[in-house]
Amino acid sequence: IFFRMSTCIVHVDLDAFYTQVEEKRLGILGNEEPLAVQQWNGLIAVNYPARSRGVGRHDTIQEAKKKCPELQFVHVATYTSGDTHWQYHANPDRRTHKVSLEPYRIESDKIMQTFPTVTPKWERASIDEAYLDITEQVEAWLLTSPPPPAHLLQWGTEENIISSSTLSPEECQAFAGCPDALPYFMEDDATLQRYWVATQICSRLRADIHRRLGYRCSAGIAANKMVAKLASAKYKPNQQTAVTTAGVAGFLKEFSLHKVKGFGGKFGQVVIEKLGVSMVADLWQFRYEDLVPRLGPADARLVHDMCRGIDGSEVADNKHKVKSMLAAKSFAPIYKMAGIQTHLNILAAELVTRIKNHCGQHKMYPKTIGLTYRVSGSGSMTSRSLPMALQSHDIDPLAPEALATVASRFFPVEALPCTAVALEAKTFVPLPLAGKSSISHFLRPSAAGADSLPNPVPATTPDPVPNTASAGAPIPIPTPSATPTHAPSPVPTSGLYPKPHVPRTASIAHLWGKSPTPGPTPTPPPRPTPTTTSGPTP
Template identity: 25%
Template sequence: MESLARRAPPPPDRSSLVLHVDVDAFFAQCEELRNPALADVPVCVTQKHIVVTSNYHARALGVTKLHNLQDARRLLAGRSDAVFVSGEDTTPYRAVTKRLRSLLAKYGPTEPLGYDECWIDVTRRLKASSSSSDEGEHATKRARKEEPCWAEGTHVYTGDTFEHRVEGHSQHEQPPPPPPRPPETDEDILIARATHLASEVRAEVKRVLGLRCCCGIAHNKTISKIAASLHKPGQQTAVCASGASACIQRLGVMRRVCGVGASTEGGLVRHLGDSSVTTVRAAEPSKLARAVGDNARLAQRLWLLSYGVDKSTVDSKAIEAGPKTISVEDSFKPTELSQCERVLRVIAPDLLLRLAEHLEERGTWPTLFTVRWRSERLPDRKGVVASASASAPPSRWTRGNVNLPWPREADARAIASRSTDAATVLVNRAMRALREAAATTTTDGGTGRLTALNLGASNFQATNAAPTASFATMGQSTTAAEAYAHREGRRGFGGHVAHVMSKTQERAAIESSSHPSPPAKERTKQQQELDANLAADGWGDSDDDNERLGDCLL
């Protein structure tokens, strides 16, 4: 590791070539594929009282991600064709995600990020094609003169300039800028070739899956991800080595860099005064390390990232090995522990369905059951919210978890033979764990009222049991009226959840019936504020070590 004492700007990355593929408005596009009639109308995909994503027809009318649902309905009140789709059952989205990852893997090692993003390391592919077609300096000169420089429609960062390809049509009309200059270094020639591969990847995703996507092309993961977000929808951006530092600088603050979370940002603000890119670049090594918990390695990584240098590699092991953890979770208004069984009766069936999918694909079943929770923390008499520890920033939440052996009554064989109600087994075990934790935990400023619950499964082992229909139905049929009542009952979990019903069952029952949807209930201002707070804290279903939950636990 380079010494932190070195303050001269580090040399830019040049050795690798990375694509970052990002599907535009992924959930909305998935719904458009399921119902092509939605392609030309405003579409909002909702979870509880929040719009988690919207298509570009809705965004043009002011509805953005994490928009309050009630406000979104008002914005689209003049559009009788606007459609609001419940996206709380993520089963259709996960199915498309698996196909997307499989398709992208043929271009090189891939590393997923969420449902709709993926890095692809195309270094070996492009360098191999380069060495097979180029022979020495003469071939390099020939490539500069004769080969196409940049793929049509590519936006290019070189140095401190941001240049556009005129041929590529932008979503918003702009004065025609000059075309980017031809690449001048061997590394930039490879980047230029990578833009053609990126165009091929995007075209293949559209042809095979029907999805529009953006792509970032750069020498490392961080810059390629930033590049992918610069021109949406359906466009691509290349950042040459000489433009990486300026690309980071234009972000302003380090929080906007992938991997820099709220905890790190808080440390930078407390110890350095702010979390700007400029401040991190200029920080003394010892102060920067102190700002991130005296972690010299993390401080070095942050300093390098502030210049657009990222030494991490594309890790394809996650896809090859499968998820280490599968979890489901939900957030809700502050609720007494005694009432949390209503939440567990919803998320436990969802976890079993996820495990059934995993069993079919991987042939493994978990041996560890994890229950996580978040409870409300109230301010003291002076109105001050306490910190969980001396080094942590003030938080309105306190969190906990417990690991348990996976219940034998809910193993794959028991479910396949229909010898047990596995969902109820999980609910009862989780409730017992929560009561035991509440009885033994010392006071830490929490109120005892929970605001989120997570059930997780991990430590997967091979099994010969096969999934059956009982996984999906939990042994019961569901009517549309029951499904609507179930959905309304768990929105905030203020109502009664009468059935043990997965969100997959709920969606299927509603979509297969002509039963009219109940009118949306108006939310009070206080309820809307709570909706926004819970959504912003990032709770939702996840694989691979709880990416979203991990963020909010920092």
Template identity: 30%
Template sequence: GHPHPVWRMTSRVPALPRAVVVHVDLDAFYCQVEVGRDPSLQGQPIAVVQYNPFGDLRTILPSEPRIFNDSNGSLIAVSYEARAFGVKRNMRGDEARRQCPELQLVQVPTANGKADLTIYREAGAQVIDILARGGVCERASIDEAYLDVTEEALRRARRDHGRPVLPLNPEQCRVYGPDGVAGCEAWFSTPDWAWSDADELLAHGAAVVAELRHVVQTELGYSCSAGIAHNKLLAKLCSGLHKPQQQTILPESAVQRLLDPLMIAKLRSLGGKLGQQVAQVLGIETVGQLRAVPETRLRTLFGPETGPWLHRMARGQSSDRVQQRTLPKSLGCGKTFRAQNAIRTLQDVQYWLQQIARELAERIGSDRERNQRVPQTMGVGLSSHGDHVSRSCAMPGLSVESIASAGLALVRRWVAERAEWTVTDLYLSACNFRSIAACPSIATFFQSAAGEGGQGTQGLAPPDPRPDSP
């Protein structure tokens, strides 16, 4: 665990040095993955569609031609070239083609009668492996991660007793400065005496991020955007300020100016019902207006946890730590059966559970080899008449058959409780992982424990080779 400095327990608590927290977001990631697999798509307006023109039944391998320009499926990723034509995520193929006749539509691979996102997951894992070289790394989704690069930033601040140096690719680096957003050159030419400790740390962190993004670009060919700030809330907010292929620094002095005009729903976790409720109950729209509401009133209206939490959010404060976790906590796969295709018989449930279990078993198997872990719990989920239901059980084994039959048993349990049912979503998942890493010798254990001075001090050197396949 984390060594707790004794002074944390005393009454005199020095201010912790501000952290440098980064949110990295790949640009139109699925599109970039497809361009990497078919370089002839480079520079063209493209989109990735998730609808199989053959009714999702025929397998479409990653390696076979997957451009179906007559597809009317839903767009799940749109390249920046296509966005320039007004093509948007969630558009249908026909509407997108009206906006951009040259649009190239790439179909997601399919297997077992369903979409198979494996190529994107594996590409995302490659990116995470590079980002984790820079510090504490938390996988936030298939194409996003949080980093805590405080340690490396501190090391550089000590090393260059001098001052932050202009990052790599300064034209891809912005700063939210006193006059709004600007390029980073002026900010980095701040005179030595004028840097605050906090800004200096952000500047060194920004150099780390610029280097990491450069490595991702040269080793994998993917561009990404990033936000650099003092916590996850703000880093996430400013990673999206300038896309694609740009990183944005948010100094503390600019936090209020960024937040005040912002719509409440733009803050992470306030994009849904709670955010709506907050805006409606208070009769406000912006974060600045929220900041003006007394904490006592927020506490009265939204409770002893949520009230103070909103009060802090409105000030750009968040204590949510960056977790050290590069792997997902659960593996799941499922399929939607819309109106006409809804499942009405146990026979069909059994068939589709087998299909889905094939993919899940495959993914559990490769995860076990790569990450030396196995799930201890599985679950089945389904939707019926708009209601979502889930049941779970101990992992019965890792084979397709054991997963499928355990899933069927869980569904039978649910079916037995009702006279009529219709399944419109079917989902299998595995979670609660246990490590199966070979137990290291005592000598090896002490050796590696001694090397762990702290998190995020590895610099940008490649990590030790993975304990890969045997």
């Protein structure tokens, strides 16, 4: 199971990200004042000065004030009726306001834009986390400017290196699953040099984020994503930790099973109950063959590999793959449609803002909009798609009032009283290139086969649609202009018997896997009968 560092993965984790965003907005970023981000009567983020005073993220406002009287509270941005953009309202009320996390998404996008300057292989893990594969960058560094010998490497004050494991011989054998495991726990100079280069690249990235945007982050460096994520949380805030392959066993030994990603929920509890363990090191006593009867082949492999720091997952290219956007609101039972309309107005304003921001930055737009609601007394949500499939040219004139109006028209009266409603943008696809917004481009003949289609159907360009959407009117859908009529091709005259002209019509049936139905075969005119003339033979 052992391997030397063939890949180099970095996990970047923004330190108390929401609080940093609010500190930057208020102009106090870096002042080390205790601050917490508030949502209604609870806390969703606490900065490190407040944490040092005992304030926790799940404390109520009253509990936090008792622990830290000087704690500053900042409520998240909200929407209310009449807003077309999120705002920081004074004393927002959960009955009339809707929480917006858009300020944090905007700042997150700015941070994520720094990662392509380091490597094209990076993956957004959450709003404040990302993975980077810097293997190629490490190799390029080693080719152009080799690092000093391993015994002369200088590690920075914010760089923590875990390159050895203080394990007993028995623990080494249990971890490796073989009696001759000790040599694998000694790191060679080449691997240490690769990790040193990786720490330099990571340190420069973190410094660049702070210089450009003012945000501090921690990072973990390892040979795979699982260990890198655990390493980034080892020393915080504003530090980085590298775990070499020889240090993985000793690093994992101190973790409880619940701290490992994927084992903090029900699955982790099942493993603890079935195997009678609580720490990662407790799992080393089990071979894969021992785990299969208790967990099954798939889960046995997962547990066996996890406790030994084995993770084959790659850094995925999911940077722009937004599957859906949801704006939702729960409330006390509402019995009248006017109350539902108020919430739909707020949700539409939030969703349209997010759609336009995402479309402008990533050139992706949703093809459909969904409406979801929950009837009072029901534990499940009911969803339906609105009959308003969006095209790329619908994005600019899309107005919150129009979206809210369409949603209210298709909200069933029998859903009252209602306790929750949501609008969702779904099926995000890339914006089409200019001139490719309709299927007509499939019908244009290529240069090589221009003669095969003498009368191609010309492409149609949608007429511009003014931004006239308003309350009470459906979202305008552009209609294509009429297709101009073309004169038929000249009738061919070659051959003994002229064939009647049959206009050729381009068919799009092949786009659905069907062949066009052939028309009736024209009947040629009767062949003239030769006449015999009497007289002498010439």
